[in-house]
Structures are given as structure tokens and as C-alpha cells.
Amino acid sequence: MVGMENLRVAIIGGGWAGISAAATLLRHASRPLQITLFEAGKQLGGRARNVQLDQYVLDNGQHILMGAYHDTLQLWQQLGVIEHEVVRRQPFCLQVVQGQQTVLKYQLPTSGPHWWRLLQAGLTVQGLSLPECWALMRAIGALLTQPISSHLTVAQWLAQTRQTPHLIRKLWEPLVLAALNTPLSTASMRVFAQVLRDSVFAGASASDLLLPTQPLSALLALPALSFLQQNGVSCCLQQRVKRVQAVEQGALVDGVFYHAVIVATAPQHTAALLTQPLPDWPQWGYHPIATVYCRYAEQVKLPCPMVGIAGGLGQWVFDRQSLYGENGMIAVVISGPGEHLSWSQDELIRHVTTEISACFAAPQPLWARVVVEKRATFACVAGREVPQSTPWPHIYLAGDYLIADYPATLESAVRSGKLAATQLLNQYQ
Numbered sequence: 001m002v003g004m005e006n007l008r009v010a011i012i013g014g015g016w017a018g019i020s021a022a023a024t025l026l027r028h029a030s031r032p033l034q035i036t037l038f039e040a041g042k043q044l045g046g047r048a049r050n051v052q053l054d055q056y057v058l059d060n061g062q063h064i065l066m067g068a069y070h071d072t073l074q075l076w077q078q079l080g081v082i083e084h085e086v087v088r089r090q091p092f093c094l095q096v097v098q099g100q101q102t103v104l105k106y107q108l109p110t111s112g113p114h115w116w117r118l119l120q121a122g123l124t125v126q127g128l129s130l131p132e133c134w135a136l137m138r139a140i141g142a143l144l145t146q147p148i149s150s151h152l153t154v155a156q157w158l159a160q161t162r163q164t165p166h167l168i169r170k171l172w173e174p175l176v177l178a179a180l181n182t183p184l185s186t187a188s189m190r191v192f193a194q195v196l197r198d199s200v201f202a203g204a205s206a207s208d209l210l211l212p213t214q215p216l217s218a219l220l221a222l223p224a225l226s227f228l229q230q231n232g233v234s235c236c237l238q239q240r241v242k243r244v245q246a247v248e249q250g251a252l253v254d255g256v257f258y259h260a261v262i263v264a265t266a267p268q269h270t271a272a273l274l275t276q277p278l279p280d281w282p283q284w285g286y287h288p289i290a291t292v293y294c295r296y297a298e299q300v301k302l303p304c305p306m307v308g309i310a311g312g313l314g315q316w317v318f319d320r321q322s323l324y325g326e327n328g329m330i331a332v333v334i335s336g337p338g339e340h341l342s343w344s345q346d347e348l349i350r351h352v353t354t355e356i357s358a359c360f361a362a363p364q365p366l367w368a369r370v371v372v373e374k375r376a377t378f379a380c381v382a383g384r385e386v387p388q389s390t391p392w393p394h395i396y397l398a399g400d401y402l403i404a405d406y407p408a409t410l411e412s413a414v415r416s417g418k419l420a421a422t423q424l425l426n427q428y429q
């Protein structure tokens with residue numbers, strides 16, 4: 001057993017999982033550690049990072065967080081990130097339009113016991129006929145009370161609970177794509193139910209939406225970099241690790257010995273890094289997210305900062321002027337696969353801006369650009385298998401893909417990093 005004072009730990013990957021692992025080690029180690037964090041990119045943050053598009057600093061994709069992101073909120077506290085300086089917290093609200101008509105508005109009241117708020121929201125939901133309202137209440141009842149098989153897809157569950165095509169288009173489809181980034185026909189109902197139970201149906205603050213008001217790097221990457229460096233973590237940016245090899249009493253990272261290594265990379269990179277194959281490593285599927293940024297001469301008048309479009313190519317539109325103070329800027333999010341991925345940027349922009357004009361009477365934008373993350377998230381399919389650990393006692397895994405009942409989220413990344421660091425500390429304390 002190695003004494004804590006001698007323990008050299010390498011973390012590979014500076015996304016939210018790797019940052020969380022490093023912060024957890026610092027928080028809970030009873031003796032000093034020598035921690036080195038390797039990040040292939042120029043900045044920390046991984047898939048939640050800034051991109052420079054012409055003169056604008058924007059995000060590689062619009063992110064939202066929820067009050068239920070407990071581990072993320074705890075990490076912010078440790079790093080000194082002040083919640084209200086980086087996100088706008090607001091009660092859960094869904095507003096979906098089709099053309100210029102609002103076809104759904106579901107809003108949790110701000111006060112009262114949670115069961116009462118849920119009931120009131122269900123009864124006062126706008127845009128649904130009485131049978132649709134009843135179908136929605138029936139589905140929520142089933143969600144809250146019935147066990148759900150891990151092999152059930154969302155589409156199968158929607159059929160079982162007799163949701164109408166209208167209700168699916170207006171409510172379930174945009175919601176599932178936003179939460180799981182996976183088409184209804186393959187999306188895991190167990191995971192979707194877990195997300196709803198832990199957030200919308202969990203109680204007052206858990207259901208809150210936390211909408212970023214700062215570029216993504218301000219949410220974690222920048223404060224984390226200064227916190228980690230101040231606490232003695234050696235952060236090696238632009239350093240892509242090539243090989244991790246298990247050896248007796250530790251592991252070699254590009255030939256250099258460490259007592260313990262946390263591999264906090266996305267699954268496609270993890271398997272490639274390890275010199276020996278990981279047994280039972282599942283076949284991973286991935287889904288893209290495309291974000292179309294459009295800048296207009298003036299603010300596009302959206303009914304609220306985040307609006308859904310029923311049956312649209314773009315499923316969610318964000319008003320970046322009201323959230324970030326970026327004049328006339330909106331972000332249109334297209335989750336999941338589709339033929340749009342084979343279109344040129346110009347074609348995609350044309351489609352999206354036509355939709356925006358139809359829904360919000362906006363003119364032609366002054367400027368528009370597209371960001372496509374081809375492997376934005378793992379495919380959160382029914383029956384997804386999750387690897388638990390590596391066969392090597394000194395190599396640990398972290399990453400959003402490791403939390404069984406969760407989709408790819410910032411919270412699952414943070415939670416996985418915390419778990420990996422805790423396992424490591426338990427082994428060496």
C-alpha cells in the first residue's frame with residue numbers, strides 16, 4: 001500500500017467529469033496528493049466549451065441545467081462559482097409554438113406543496129383538449145407509480161399510455177430530445193422517467209430550470225482552472241495522452257509512472273487509450289446536436305427565453321439577448337440524427353431562419369453560423385449497458401456515460417468524476 005503523501009495521480013480529460021474528479025480528490029484526500037490533469041484541448045470544459053465564431057464568443061452548444069443537478073451545485077460551491085452570476089434560475093416552464101400559435105404551455109406554480117403545484121400545472125396546462133389533458137395526467141400517474149423495464153423505449157411507453165400523436169409532437173418529442181438527445185423509437189423510457197422523477201416531479205427547487213447567462217467556460221472551465229492550479233494540480237493543456245498501460249502497483253501514462261489514473265474521456269477515446277482491451281466494453285452509438293446561431297438587427301420577440309417548436313426542424317429556440325445580453329442573437333437547437341446533417345450550412349440556415357420567421361415574424365438575420373457536434377452525446381437507448389470498472393485496480397473510469405439511469409448530462413459527468421475519485425481515495429486512505 002502506498003502512503004498518501006507519495007501518491008501520484010493522473011487524470012486524463014478535463015471535461016466536467018475530469019474537473020469533478022480533481023476537485024473531489026482535493027476536497028477529501030486526508031493527505032496531499034500529486035495530481036496531474038491532462039487535457040488534449042486548449043481549454044478545460046470538454047463538450048461544454050466556448051467557440052469563437054467570427055467576432056462572437058459562443059458555446060459549442062446551448063446547455064441547460066436543472067435544480068436537480070445537486071453534485072454540480074456542490075462543485076460550484078467548492079470552486080467559488082456563484083450560481084446567480086452564471087445562470088438564471090426560474091420555475092419549470094415549457095412553452096411550445098407551432099407557427100405563431102402557442103400550442104402548449106405547462107408551468108409549475110412557484111408556491112405551494114409540490115403535489116399541489118403538479119396538480120395545478122396539469123389542470124391549467126394551456127393548449128390541450130380535455131382528452132389530451134386526461135391522457136397527460138394518466139401518463140404522469142404511470143410515470144410516478146409504475147416500475148419501468150430497462151428495455152422499454154419511450155415510443156412503446158407512449159403507445160401503452162395512449163398518448164395522442166398531437167400530444168407526442170407538442171410535448172413528448174421536444175422534451176425527450178432535449179433530455180436524452182435520442183429519437184423516441186430507441187430512447188430509454190427508464191432513463192427518461194428517472195430524469196423526470198428527479199427533476200420536474202421531485203419538488204420545489206429540483207424542478208427549476210437553470211439557464212446559463214454566461215459563456216460556458218465561465219460556468220466551470222475557467223474557475224476550475226484557477227482553483228485547481230491554486231491548489232497545486234498540474235493542469236497540462238493541449239497534451240493528448242496516447243497510451244495508458246496497467247502495470248504492477250499503478251499505471252504508465254505515456255511511459256510515466258502514476259500510482260493511480262482516472263480516465264475521464266468520452267467512451268470512443270477511453271477504449272483507444274488503454275493498451276489492453278476493456279472486457280465487456282459495449283458497442284457505443286452516438287447522436288449529434290446542431291446549433292444554429294442567428295443574429296438579427298433587433299431582438300427576436302420570443303414569448304420566453306426558451307421556446308419549443310412543435311414538429312419543427314429546430315426543436316428549441318433560445319433568446320440569447322435576454323439571457324446573455326447578446327444583441328439580437330438567438331440559438332436554435334436541433335437534437336438527434338436527421339437528414340439535415342447532410343445539408344450544407346447555407347441550406348440548414350435557410351430552413352431554420354424560415355421557421356423562425358414563420359413562428360416569430362423575424363426578418364432575415366444579419367449573420368448566421370452552424371455548429372455541429374457529431375458525437376454530442378452517447379445514444380441513450382433502451383437496454384443500454386454501462387461498464388462499471390476496469391479490471392485493473394489502479395485505473396478508474398469517469399465520464400457522463402457511466403451513470404446508468406442518466407443520459408449524457410453535465411450532472412452525470414460531475415457525478416461520475418466524484419464517484420471515481422471517491423473509489424480511488426477509498427482504496428488508498
Ligand SMILES: Cc1cc2nc3c(=O)[nH]c(=O)nc-3n(C[C@H](O)[C@H](O)[C@H](O)COP(=O)(O)OP(=O)(O)OC[C@H]3O[C@@H](n4cnc5c(N)ncnc54)[C@H](O)[C@@H]3O)c2cc1C
Nearest residue numbers: 013015016017040046047061063064241399400409410413
Ligand atoms: C451540443 C451539446 C449540448 C448539450 N446540452 C446539454 C444540456 O443542455 N444539459 C446537460 O446537462 N448536458 C448537455 N450536454 C452534454 C454535456 O455537455 C456532456 O454530457 C458533458 O459535457 C460530458 O462531460 P465529460 O467530462 O463526461 O466528457 P467530455 O466533455 O467529452 O470531456 C472529455 C475530455 O477529455 C479530453 N480528452 C479526450 N481524449 C484525450 C486524451 N487522449 N488526452 C487528454 N485529454 C483527452 C477531451 O478533449 C475532453 O475535454 C450537451 C452536449 C453537447 C455537445
